[in-house]
Amino acid sequence: MYKIDSAELEKVQRKATKLLPGFKDLGHEDRLHQLQLPSLKYGHQYGDQIQIYRAKKNLEKLSIENYFQPAKVKTTRGHPYKVFKPVTQNRARANFWSIRAIDLWNSLPETVVKAKTLNCYKNRLD
Incomplete structure (x- = not known):
């Protein structure tokens, strides 16, 4: 948005x-x-994070590989499901949910990202 x-x-x-x-x-x-x-910003970020989780867990009818690539560098910090954030050349592309949500997703704790169910994920995300 x-x-x-x-x-x-x-x-x-x-x-x-x-x-x-x-x-x-x-x-x-x-x-x-x-x-x-919630503030509008929080609502958008929350929705973006739920969408990524749903895509990662194959709860959506979209192919996750079309939107996210695993991070190339494995770090000892954070969770093992980090995704690569591509460099964008224009503002419109930077506003796609698959780009704008990556930083927050990558910063989430491992306990949140490894939730077994969507409801568990939502509770931990809050």
């Missing part, structure tokens, strides 16, 4: 949460916290 689209969506979210009784004078983050709503 482009920054301008994200900013517009966040503007709508800010307005909507201010309309609720008792929330007008609170800051945006406080409103989200009290309403137990």
Whole structure:
């Protein structure tokens, strides 16, 4: 998602949460916290991570090899399922979920990535 689209969506979210009784004078983050709503950025990242997990575990009808390549360098840090992040030449390609989600996926702890089920993964991701 482009920054301008994200900013517009966040503007709508800010307005909507201010309309609720008792929330007008609170800051945006406080409103989200009290309403137990995630930020838009968190929601996008969360969705991206679930999509990668589903692809890695063959829970999707897509071929994981078309989107991700295993990392070429094996490191002693992190998990063994790290993926290679290709260099992109344009902004549109950099916004594809298969590119933007790699850094966060690679930074996840091994206990999260090795979850046996999707629900277990979601719980550990939170």
